[in-house]
Structure formats: structure tokens, C-alpha cells
Amino acid sequence: xxxxxxxxxxxxxxxxxxxxxxxxxxxxxxxxxxxxxxxxxxxxxxxxxxxxxxxxxxxxxxxxxxxxxxxxxxxxxxxxxxxxxxxxxxxxxxxxxxxxxxxxxxxxxxxxxxxxxxxxxxxxxxxxxxxxxxxxxxxxxxxxxxxxxxxxxxxxxxxxxxxxxxxxxxxxxxxxxxxxxxxxxxxxxxxxxxxxxxxxxxxxxxxxxxxxxxxxxxxxxxxxxxxxxxxxxxxxxxxxxxxxxxxxxxxxxxxxxxxxxxxxxxxxxxxxxxxxxxxxxxxxxxxxxxxxxxxxxxxxxxxxxxxxxxxxxxxxxxxxxxxxxxxxxxxxxxxxxxxxxxxxxxxxxxxxxxxxxxxxxxxxxxx
Amino acid sequence: xxxxxxxxxxxxxxxxxxxxxxxxxxxxxxxxxxxxxxxxxxxxxxxxxxxxxxxxxxxxxxxxxxxxxxxxxxxxxxxxxxxxxxxxxxxxxxxxxxxxxxxxxxxxxxxxxxxxxxxxxxxxxxxxxxxxxxxxxxxxxxxxxxxxxxxxxxxxxxxxxxxxxxxxxxxxxxxxxxxxxxxxxxxxxxxxxxxxxxxxxxxxxxxxxxxxxxxxxxxxxxxxxxxxxxxxxxxxxxxxxxxxxxxxxxxxxxxxxxxxxxxxxxxxxxxxxxxxxxxxxxxxxxxxxxxxxxx
Numbered sequence: 001x002x003x004x005x006x007x008x009x010x011x012x013x014x015x016x017x018x019x020x021x022x023x024x025x026x027x028x029x030x031x032x033x034x035x036x037x038x039x040x041x042x043x044x045x046x047x048x049x050x051x052x053x054x055x056x057x058x059x060x061x062x063x064x065x066x067x068x069x070x071x072x073x074x075x076x077x078x079x080x081x082x083x084x085x086x087x088x089x090x091x092x093x094x095x096x097x098x099x100x101x102x103x104x105x106x107x108x109x110x111x112x113x114x115x116x117x118x119x120x121x122x123x124x125x126x127x128x129x130x131x132x133x134x135x136x137x138x139x140x141x142x143x144x145x146x147x148x149x150x151x152x153x154x155x156x157x158x159x160x161x162x163x164x165x166x167x168x169x170x171x172x173x174x175x176x177x178x179x180x181x182x183x184x185x186x187x188x189x190x191x192x193x194x195x196x197x198x199x200x201x202x203x204x205x206x207x208x209x210x211x212x213x214x215x216x217x218x219x220x221x222x223x224x225x226x227x228x229x230x231x232x233x234x235x236x237x238x239x240x241x242x243x244x245x246x247x248x249x250x251x252x253x254x255x256x257x258x259x260x261x262x263x264x265x266x267x268x269x270x271x272x273x274x275x276x277x278x279x280x281x282x283x284x285x286x287x288x289x290x291x292x293x294x295x296x297x298x299x300x301x302x303x304x305x306x307x308x309x310x311x312x313x314x315x316x317x318x319x320x321x322x323x324x325x326x327x328x329x330x331x332x333x334x335x336x337x338x339x340x341x342x343x344x345x346x347x348x349x350x351x352x353x354x355x356x357x358x359x360x361x362x363x364x365x366x367x
Numbered sequence: 368x369x370x371x372x373x374x375x376x377x378x379x380x381x382x383x384x385x386x387x388x389x390x391x392x393x394x395x396x397x398x399x400x401x402x403x404x405x406x407x408x409x410x411x412x413x414x415x416x417x418x419x420x421x422x423x424x425x426x427x428x429x430x431x432x433x434x435x436x437x438x439x440x441x442x443x444x445x446x447x448x449x450x451x452x453x454x455x456x457x458x459x460x461x462x463x464x465x466x467x468x469x470x471x472x473x474x475x476x477x478x479x480x481x482x483x484x485x486x487x488x489x490x491x492x493x494x495x496x497x498x499x500x501x502x503x504x505x506x507x508x509x510x511x512x513x514x515x516x517x518x519x520x521x522x523x524x525x526x527x528x529x530x531x532x533x534x535x536x537x538x539x540x541x542x543x544x545x546x547x548x549x550x551x552x553x554x555x556x557x558x559x560x561x562x563x564x565x566x567x568x569x570x571x572x573x574x575x576x577x578x579x580x581x582x583x584x585x586x587x588x589x590x591x592x593x594x595x596x597x598x599x600x601x602x603x604x605x606x607x608x609x610x611x612x613x614x615x616x617x618x619x620x621x622x623x624x625x626x627x628x629x630x631x632x633x634x635x636x637x638x639x640x641x642x643x644x645x646x647x648x649x650x651x652x653x654x655x656x657x658x659x660x661x662x
Contacts, residue, residue: 029550029616029617030546031528031543031546031547031619032547032550032616032617032618033473033474033477033524033525033617033619034474034477034478034617035550035616035617037550037616052481054615054616054617055552055615055616064552064584064585065583065584065585167480167481167482168394168395168481168482169393169394169481169482255399255400255401256398256399256400258423258424258556258559258560258613259559260554260555260556260558260559260560260613261553261554261555261556262552262554262556262613262615264554265552265553265554265615266554266615274582276575276578276582278581278582278583288582288583290582290583290584291552291553291584293554296555296573297567297568298568298573298574298575301568340481343393343394344393344394344476344481345615346393347419347556347559347560347609347612347613347615348398348399348419348560349392349393349394349396349397349398349399349419350393350398351392351393354391
């Protein structure tokens with residue numbers, strides 16, 4: 001076990017920064033009524049390792065807004081040409097962008113991802129990265145390999161702070177090893193007298209802990225917090241399809257919901273996105289990928305006007321099914337790590353644990 | 368509480384449902400509930416953690432006869448919805464409650480940890496069993512409420528921010544908002560929690576055809592979004608404070624509404640949600656230019 005003293009923590013972050021890494025760390029924002037968020041850390045910024053952040057750390061792999069590429073229409077040259085993107089999709093892309101004959105479409109690829117250090121994530125944040133890998137970075141399994149996601153993930157070092165305290169909304173114990181989970185982390189930190197204990201999980205983590213700011217210690221890690229455990233969540237994968245058509249049930253459990261997108265945007269595992277072009281004038285623009293939320297009506301609105309999920313109850317049903325049935329079925333993992341952010345931040349006081357318990361009850365009734 | 372339940376049951380006899388609160392919300396405080404039967408109504412409560420404005424559900428329940436438990440500030444939203452002909456007065460039964468001034472539950476949890484036990488018997492407020500000063504945790508809106516016995520008595524940090532904001536220069540305000548909007552994630556909780564934001568799925572901030580606003584999530588788009596939201600609420604905001612309470616990243620949105628409401632009061636001598644027969648100033652079209660004429 002290694003040890004770093006409290007006063008050396010800013011120096012550690014500084015060393016990452018000086019080495020060319022972007023550093024993300026939790027911080028309490030001023031004038032925010034005590035809101036703690038993961039922010040890009042700059043020299044001198046305070047960090048908050050005590051409070052739980054309101055939003056997850058997923059920005060490090062799924063930025064709320066990212067530029068996929070830029071494009072410019074240029075006059076001259078013969079016909080529509082492209083540069084910077086390979087593969088058969090280019091022709092279709094040029095067509096989709098509607099270049100007129102005699103115009104040349106110039107594609108500017110997104111810049112490469114800088115090395116990034118996520119400092120002070122919790123086990124639920126780190127595990128979420130593992131859960132997302134199963135979809136975005138899994139050519140053998142899911143068949144998907146998202147180049148943007150993958151390049152961020154490859155450039156990412158995750159330093160996790162083990163939870164010795166928790167609050168009423170935490171329910172990570174319902175999933176696998178709960179807050180003792182090491183998957184997704186490179187290093188696990190534990191609170192200790194005068195600083196933090198550090199344990200390497202990966203080779204990259206081991207190399208970092210060999211640095212001069214860490215020393216060897218005989219101290220042992222403190223006991224971890226015990227969070228709420230809900231039994232049987234794995235069984236929902238098979239049980240939820242049984243109550244899929246019970247709209248009275250979905251209506252009843254979603255009555256409180258006001259259809260905002262916080263539960264999805266605050267969630268470490270919700271990954272749905274929208275892709276759209278933002279033009280600057282009529283010659284250039286960029287194709288952006290941004291967060292999107294299944295709780296918004298427009299999410300499934302089709303061009304014809306038809307919406308396959310016309311009511312809030314339909315959308316809420318999808319959210320629960322995606323997390324606890326479709327994703328486990330397709331990717332082999334539950335799309336939830338029990339971080340509790342959707343519970344703490346819900347403006348309508350809706351607790352997903354109540355919904356899951358009700359769903360378990362309802363499905364046993366019907367079977 | 369039995370009187371409250373009796374009242375709800377009475378109203379249930381002539382409505383499809385009653386909107387109220389149960390004690391079973393996340394974190395152990397009250398949360399909104401719909402009562403359809405007398406048995407369900409047995410779970411009804413009303414206390415200082417009943418912070419939500421239930422009027423937000425009324426436009427969604429059009430066509431049904433609905434009873435609604437309302438604090439004085441919530442009632443203003445109901446009146447404004449009636450004034451705008453969004454809901455039919457004949458289809459609403461209002462159960463007015465004596466409001467003890469509601470708590471800023473988020474501020475309590477921010478200090479004592481999420482889910483800290485809040486107990487309020489009306490005179491003593493306890494958090495995790497320990498007595499605390501109510502003035503520190505009463506919602507800022509309640510300090511300005513003429514119905515509340517806590518009028519001007521709140522000592523909350525949020526109320527201090529309102530005071531500080533008034534004395535900021537335009538440049539300082541610009542700086543302030545740039546900072547605040549930087550953390551907006553465009554989850555639209557401010558919009559969805561607002562009883563007056565009933566455009567629902569045709570909201571200008573999300574339509575794709577035409578594509579009025581950019582789709583990016585950043586401080587610039589957030590600023591645009593808030594300016595649109597605030598402008599669309601000019602003369603319609605009933606100051607219930609739900610936009611700010613709903614914001615998951617703590618953006619003090621009511622500062623914008625407070626400023627605008629003040630301006631509307633000065634310019635038009637109008638406060639939204641007071642008179643169901645009133646003509647909201649920005650919904651009044653008069654070619655003679657006299658907003659108060661009967662033409």
C-alpha cells in the first residue's frame with residue numbers, strides 16, 4: 001500500500017497537468033448552493049473529496065457536446081470531393097450535406113484526444129466506464145467500436161476514491177461488489193490520517209504510484225461504507241418483458257415524473273446522444289454529438305409526426321427497461337451502478353428504487 | 368391530518384383524482400401523489416416539505432376533473448392558468464392549505480447530507496433529531512410571501528444572494544451569469560417544473576424544424592435558452608420558484624424572474640396569478656396601443 005500526504009495532492013494534480021494531461025476533479029462551485037461537480041482542474045483550484053457530486057464524471061468519455069468534425073464548402077474544383085475521412089460513407093455524407101455541383105466539401109477531422117486523468121471518481125463512476133465499454137468499445141461483443149469514445153477511453157487514467165461514508169440514496173451494494181468494485185479504476189484511494197492510501201489496480205496505476213509523491217506504508221485501508229442493497233435486480237432482465245404491456249402499471253409509477261431529463265443527464269451510464277449539424281453562416285459548420293435523453297418527447301419523434309413513445313409513461317417504461325432488461329440482454333451488464341444521482345436530483349421526488357421494487361412485485365404477481 | 372384527508376375525500380367524490388402529497392418521497396420527505404380513491408387518500412400529508420407546485424400537472428390532465436391541494440403561491444399559478452384559458456375553472460377543485468412556509472430541503476441536505484431526517488411539528492424544526500433555526504432553511508420565496516408569518520424573516524444564504532445581485536453592475540452580472548450557465552446541462556428541469564411552461568413537445572428550445580436554437584450544451588446555448596424562457600414568462604411568472612428548486616446544478620434562476628417580475632409590476636402594474644379575469648399584459652393585443660382598453 002502506498003501513501004500520499006494531504007498537502008501533496010495539489011502537487012500530484014499539478015504533475016499530471018505539467019505532463020500534458022487534462023485533469024478532472026470534483027469541486028464545489030461558488031454561488032451554486034453547494035453543488036459539487038467534476039470540472040477541469042487548473043492550478044490553484046480547490047478540490048472537494050468529501051461531498052458526492054451532483055452529476056457523474058461521464059463527461060470524460062462522453063462530453064456533453066463534442067465536435068465530430070468540421071466542414072466547409074469551397075468553390076472551384078470538379079464535382080464534390082472530400083478529404084480527411086476515409087471509407088465508403090464519404091459519398092453518402094457529402095450527399096447528406098447537400099453540396100451543389102462545382103462545390104468542394106472540405107472535412108476537418110476532430111483534434112486527437114489529450115491524455116486525461118479523472119481524479120476523485122467514486123467506484124460507481126469508475127464501474128460505469130466499464131459498463132459503457134461493453135457497448136462503445138467492444139468489437140467482439142456488441143460489435144460496436146466508437147472511435148471517439150475509444151480514443152478518450154484509451155487516453156484516460158481513473159483514480160477512484162473509495163467511499164467510507166455514503167448517504168441514503170446510495171445503493172451500489174445492489175450490483176456486484178458495490179463500493180469495493182475495482183473495475184474501471186487504475187488506482188483506488190482510501191481516506192487515511194493526514195492523507196490518502198493508494199492501491200494500484202492496473203499496470204498504469206502501479207507506474208504512477210512509483211512516483212516520488214507516494215511513499216510505502218503499513219497502514220491498512222479503512223472499512224467501506226455499507227450502502228442500501230436491493231435484492232433481485234438481476235432477475236428484472238427476464239421479468240420486465242412480462243409487464244411490458246401493463247400500461248396501468250407504468251402510468252401509476254411514473255405519475256410523479258415531470259418529464260425533465262435530469263435522471264439521464266446526471267446518470268453515469270446513460271449514454272444516448274443526438275447528432276446534428278451546427279452551421280456558422282452558410283459555408284461552414286460542424287457536426288456535433290450531444291447528450292440526449294429518452295425522457296424527452298422529441299427523442300423518438302419521427303419525421304412523419306408519429307411518436308412510438310407518445311406519453312410520459314411510455315418513455316419511463318423505456319428508461320427502466322433499457323437499464324434493467326435490454327442492456328443486460330444485449331451487453332451482459334445492468335446499465336446502473338447504484339450511484340443514486342437520479343434520486344438525489346429528481347425535482348419530483350421520484351426514487352428509482354421504489355420503481356424497481358414495485359416492478360419486481362408486479363412481475364411476480366403476473367407470472 | 369385527518370381533517371386534510373377528509374377534505375380530500377370530499378373533493379374526490381366529485382372529481383377524477385386529487386393531486387396532493389404523501390410522505391413517501393425520495394429522501395424521506397413529502398412527494399407529489401395522485402389520489403384516485405378514498406383508500407389512497409389515507410396517505411395524504413401536508414407539511415413544510417411539500418415544496419412542489421402541483422399546478423404543473425394540470426395542463427397535462429386537461430379533460431379530466433381534478434382536485435388539487437394548493438399553497439397560496441401554487442394557487443397563483445392555477446389562477447394564471449385559468450386567466451390564460453389553459454385550464455377550465457369548472458374542471459378544477461382547489462383545496463387551499465394553510466402554508467407554514469416551505470423548507471429549502473436541498474439547502475438542509477447540502478449541509479447535513481442527503482436524506483438527513485427532517486421533522487417539523489410546526490413550531491420546532493429538527494434535522495437528524497437536532498433542533499435547527501427555521502429562518503436559515505425557509506425558502507427564499509416564503510420570506511417575501513405576504514401570506515407567511517416568516518415574511519422578511521428568512522436568514523438564508525439564498526436571500527442574501529438576491530440582495531447582493533441587486534447591487535451588481537451590468538458587467539458583474541454578465542460575469543456572474545457566464546459562470547452560472549457554464550454548468551447548465553440543458554436537462555430542461557426548469558422548464559418542466561414550471562406550471563406556466565405548458566408548450567410541452569413544441570417548445571422552441573427543442574424543435575428541429577425550424578431549428579431555432581443550437582443543439583450544443585454550453586454556456587452560450589444555456590444563456591440563449593434562459594433568455595427565451597424568461598421572456599416567454601414575462602407577465603406570466605407567478606414566482607413559485609420551481610425553476611430554481613428543480614435545477615439540479617443549483618443555478619439561481621429566480622434572480623432572473625425576480626428582476627423581470629419587478630419590471631412588469633413597474634411598467635404594467637401587473638402581477639400574474641392574482642385575478643383570473645385579468646388580461647396578462649403580453650397576451651393583450653390592441654391596435655390602438657392601449658394595453659388596458661377594452662377594445
